[in-house]
Amino acid sequence: MSFDFAVIFAKGPQILAGLGVTILIWVVGTALAVVLGFLVATARRFGGRLVNTALMIPVEVLRGTPFLVQIFLLYFGGPYIGLRLDPITAGLLGLSIYGAAYYSEIFRAGYLSVPPGHVEAADCVGFSRVQTILYIQLPEMALLVLPPSLNMVVILLKDTALLSLITVPEMTMTVSAIGSQQYAFVESIVVLALVYWGLVELANALGRIAERKISKLRLT
Amino acid sequence: MTWYLFQLLLQASLMTIFVSAISILAGLVFAVFLSAMRMSGNGWLYNGAGLFISFFRGVPLLVQLLLIFNLLPIIGITLPSLATAIIGLSLCTAAYQAENLRGGFEGVPIGLIESAEMAGFSRVQTFIYIRTPIALRLTFPALVNEAILILKSSSLVSVVGLVELTKMAQNLSASTYQPLPIFASAGLIYLVINLTVAFAARRAEDALPGLPAK
Numbered sequence: 447m448s449f450d451f452a453v454i455f456a457k458g459p460q461i462l463a464g465l466g467v468t469i470l471i472w473v474v475g476t477a478l479a480v481v482l483g484f485l486v487a488t489a490r491r492f493g494g495r496l497v498n499t500a501l502m503i504p505v506e507v508l509r510g511t512p513f514l515v516q517i518f519l520l521y522f523g524g525p526y527i528g529l530r531l532d533p534i535t536a537g538l539l540g541l542s543i544y545g546a547a548y549y550s551e552i553f554r555a556g557y558l559s560v561p562p563g564h565v566e567a568a569d570c571v572g573f574s575r576v577q578t579i580l581y582i583q584l585p586e587m588a589l590l591v592l593p594p595s596l597n598m599v600v601i602l603l604k605d606t607a608l609l610s611l612i613t614v615p616e617m618t619m620t621v622s623a624i625g626s627q628q629y630a631f632v633e634s635i636v637v638l639a640l641v642y643w644g645l646v647e648l649a650n651a652l653g654r655i656a657e658r659k660i661s662k663l664r665l666t
Numbered sequence: 667m668t669w670y671l672f673q674l675l676l677q678a679s680l681m682t683i684f685v686s687a688i689s690i691l692a693g694l695v696f697a698v699f700l701s702a703m704r705m706s707g708n709g710w711l712y713n714g715a716g717l718f719i720s721f722f723r724g725v726p727l728l729v730q731l732l733l734i735f736n737l738l739p740i741i742g743i744t745l746p747s748l749a750t751a752i753i754g755l756s757l758c759t760a761a762y763q764a765e766n767l768r769g770g771f772e773g774v775p776i777g778l779i780e781s782a783e784m785a786g787f788s789r790v791q792t793f794i795y796i797r798t799p800i801a802l803r804l805t806f807p808a809l810v811n812e813a814i815l816i817l818k819s820s821s822l823v824s825v826v827g828l829v830e831l832t833k834m835a836q837n838l839s840a841s842t843y844q845p846l847p848i849f850a851s852a853g854l855i856y857l858v859i860n861l862t863v864a865f866a867a868r869r870a871e872d873a874l875p876g877l878p879a880k
Contacts, residue, residue, distance in 0.1 A: 523846035607726035
C-alpha cells in the first residue's frame with residue numbers, strides 16, 4: 447500500500463473549481479433557505495389556523511424524509527411533470543427548500559419566545575406589523591435563534607456533498623472523479639475529508655465569534 | 667406503480683430499520699466510551715476523543731462512508747457492505763451522541779456523585795452506576811432525535827452497495843422509468859417510520875423514571 451497525494455494536488459485548479467461550486471451552492475442555498483424559512487414561519491405565525499396547518503404538512507414531510515430522496519424526486523422525477531432542471535439548479539432548489547423547512551422551525555421557536563406583552567406594547571404605540579417584526583420580534587429572538595441557525599449552516603454545507611449523487615459538479619464529485627481517473631481514490635477521499643473538515647471548523651469558529659458579538663449587544 | 671413494487675420497497679425498508687437500529691445502539695455504546703475518555707482526566711484520552719468527535723462531525727457522512735469503504739480493503743480488511751454501512755453509521759452517530767451526552771453528564775447532580783463516593787464507590791463504579799444511567803435518561807430526547815437523523819442518513823449507505831430503501835427505490839426507478847411514484851413512496855415510508863419512532867418515543871418518555879431533582 448502506498449499513497450500518492452501528488453497526483454491529486456496536480457489537479458489543483460479542478461479541485462478549486464469544485465470547491466467554488468460547493469461554496470456557491472452552500473452560500474446561495476443557505477441564504478435562500480433562511481429567507482424562505484423566515485417567510486414560512488412568519489406566515490404560520492400571523493396567517494391564521496388554516497395557513498398554519500397548510501404549511502405544517504410540507505415542513506413535517508421535508509423534515510421527516512431523507513434529503514437524498516428529496517433531491518432524487520426533484521431531479522429524476524421532476525421531468526415527468528415538466529420540471530426539467532439542470533443539476534446545479536436542482537441542487538440549489540432542493541437544498542433551499544430542505545433548509546427552509548428547518549429554518550422555519552427555528553424561527554417559529556423564535557416567535558414563540560417573544561413575550562406577547564412586547565408585541566402588544568408595540569401595537570399600542572402604533573407600530574405596524576412589519577415594524578413590530580423588524581424592530582421588536584427579530585431583535586428579541588436573535589439570541590435564541592442564532593445557535594441553531596449556525597448549526598444548520600454547517601449541516602447544509604455537509605449536505606451539499608449529497609448533490610454529487612445528482613451529478614452537480616461540486617467538490618465531492620470533482621475530487622472523487624479525479625481519484626478514479628488517477629487510480630488514487632483513497633487519496634482523493636482523504637483530501638476531500640480534510641477540506642470539508644477545515645471548512646466546517648472554520649464555519650464553527652466564525653459562528654462562535656458571531657455569537658459572542660451578538661450576546662454583547664444586549665438586544666433584550 | 668404497482669402493489670408489487672411497493673412491497674419491494676417495504677421489504678427494503680426493513681434493511682433501513684435494521685441498519686439504523688444497530689448503528690444507533692453501537693453508536694450509543696461507543697459514545698459512552700468517548701465520554702469516559704473525555705472525563706478520564708488524561709490529556710491524551712481527552713484530546714483523542716475530541717479529535718474523533720470533531721472529525722466525524724466535520725466531514726459529510728457520504729465522504730466518511732466512501733473513506734471507510736475504500737480504506738478498509740487497502741489495509742487488508744474486506745467486509746461485506748452491511749458491515750461497512752454499520753461501521754460508518756455508528757462511528758458518525760457516536761460522535762454526535764457523545765456531544766449530546768456531554769450535556770447529560772454535566773446535568774448529573776453533584777450531590778449524587780458525592781454520595782456515591784461517600785458510599786465507597788470507585789470512580790469507575792460511579793461512572794457506570796450513577797453518571798451514565800442519569801446522563802442517558804437526561805439525554806433521551808436527544809437520542810430520539812439522533813435516531814431519526816440516522817434513519818434518514820441511512821439513505822446514504824447505498825454508496826457502499828447495501829440495498830436498503832433508497833437503493834431499492836433507485837434500482838426500481840431505473841428499471842421501471844417511474845421515479846416520481848417510486849421516490850415519493852420511499853419518502854412516504856421514511857416519513858411513516860420516523861413519525862412512528864417519534865410517537866413511540868413520546869410514550870416511552872412517559873414510562874421512563876423521572877428526572878433526578880437538582
